[in-house]
Amino acid sequence: MGAADVVPGVSGGTIAFITGIYEELIKTIDGLDLGIFKSLFKNGIVVTFKQYNLGFLLSLVLGIAISVLSLSKLITYLLGAHPILVWSFFFGLVLASILYIGKQITRWSMAAIIIMIIGAALSYWITIAEPMASPESWWYLMFSGFIAIIAMILPGVSGAFLLLLLGSYETVLGSITGFTEAIIAGEWALAWDYFTNLLMVAIGAIIGIKLFSRALTWLFENYKNLTLALLTGFMIGSLNKLWPWKIILKTRINSHGEEVPFLEKSILPHQFSGDALILYAAILMVLGFLLILILEKVAHKKTD
Numbered sequence: 001m002g003a004a005d006v007v008p009g010v011s012g013g014t015i016a017f018i019t020g021i022y023e024e025l026i027k028t029i030d031g032l033d034l035g036i037f038k039s040l041f042k043n044g045i046v047v048t049f050k051q052y053n054l055g056f057l058l059s060l061v062l063g064i065a066i067s068v069l070s071l072s073k074l075i076t077y078l079l080g081a082h083p084i085l086v087w088s089f090f091f092g093l094v095l096a097s098i099l100y101i102g103k104q105i106t107r108w109s110m111a112a113i114i115i116m117i118i119g120a121a122l123s124y125w126i127t128i129a130e131p132m133a134s135p136e137s138w139w140y141l142m143f144s145g146f147i148a149i150i151a152m153i154l155p156g157v158s159g160a161f162l163l164l165l166l167g168s169y170e171t172v173l174g175s176i177t178g179f180t181e182a183i184i185a186g187e188w189a190l191a192w193d194y195f196t197n198l199l200m201v202a203i204g205a206i207i208g209i210k211l212f213s214r215a216l217t218w219l220f221e222n223y224k225n226l227t228l229a230l231l232t233g234f235m236i237g238s239l240n241k242l243w244p245w246k247i248i249l250k251t252r253i254n255s256h257g258e259e260v261p262f263l264e265k266s267i268l269p270h271q272f273s274g275d276a277l278i279l280y281a282a283i284l285m286v287l288g289f290l291l292i293l294i295l296e297k298v299a300h301k302k303t304d
Contacts, residue, residue: 001060002067005159006075006173007090012064013153014097014235018295023220025060026153028053029213072176087244088281092288094235094242100296102232105225112229119233126162127241130250130263138200144168145204150212154234172201244281245272 001012016022031052039048049055078086105112144166148159163169175197182191219227243266250263269276 002064003071003075005064006068006072007079007086007160011151011154011235011238012159013151014094014101015295016153017231018097018100018292019298021056021060024053024056026213026216026220028057029209030217032210068176069180072173076173076177084244084277084281085284087242088284089288091239091242091244092285092290093292094239094288095285096289096292098232098235098239100292101228101235105228105232107225108229109225112226115226116229116233116236119230120237121233123234123237124240125237127238128265138196140166141168141171141197141200142204144172145201146208147204148201149205149208153209153212153216154231168201171197175201240266245269245276247271247273 001015004015005012013022016025036048036052039051043051075086144163147166148163148168151159151162160169163172175194179191179194179198182188182194216227245267246264247267248264269278269281
């Protein structure tokens with residue numbers, strides 16, 4: 001989930017759904033309240049951990065944090081150096097995820113089809129929307145965290161891509177890598193500045209995930225098929241962002257003074273001006289597709 005959340009266009013919620021932990025995740029988050037402190041004093045750590053399913057949540061959060069800290073720089077490099085290959089892999093991954101989530105719908109109705117189309121249209125619109133400039137005020141970072149965390153637990157909607165649309169992606173990713181580098185270098189003042197940015201994002205994320213998990217829990221309990229149809233639509237629409245071959249419509253100058261893509265449009269491989277790498281792209285799409293099938297089988301074995 002951490003690796004997926006770093007990439008603009010891939011949702012950590014997709015990985016959670018495929019591995020069979022999605023509903024447990026949102027129910028666990030929804031169950032967290034201030035009663036946890038009362039339980040700690042009254043019942044102790046062991047009982048509280050079991051009551052609130054904190055062992056599950058802690059292992060998940062640690063896994064995401066380790067992955068984000070260790071992979072953010074690598075994925076940023078790969079997206080810059082080998083974009084077609086990286087996007088091809090994730091395209092295959094999400095394509096298989098659509099099939100997996102879609103087959104969880106036990107009864108298709110006209111309402112489910114309409115909701116799926118609406119979800120796909122909304123998700124597609126997000127992928128073609130023009131990103132904003134990068135404001136770094138504390139309240140905007142908190143708002144960005146609030147919006148991004150909602151997307152991160154929605155299969156098919158990328159929290160990282162919404163950060164990109166909000167103009168906060170570079171600030172957040174730069175703060176993650178900058179914080180670790182400043183700690184290693186012993187530059188404590190700089191580390192504190194980066195930490196403050198991340199703290200604002202984290203506060204917004206905590207508020208967002210708590211409010212939204214309750215809504216998702218209710219939807220799964222009362223309208224599961226319609227909810228799954230909406231999530232399937234989100235993922236279908238997100239494929240436009242993951243399509244490997246694009247032309248750059250607009251560029252921008254990043255914080256390092258480098259010219260980077262700002263607005264892109266999906267094209268067919270034969271329209272691509274450089275080496276389209278069609279064979280390698282196809283291989284990586286298949287590998288991404290197969291990875292989901294493997295994860296699904298592993299998840300089913302663990303459930304059994």
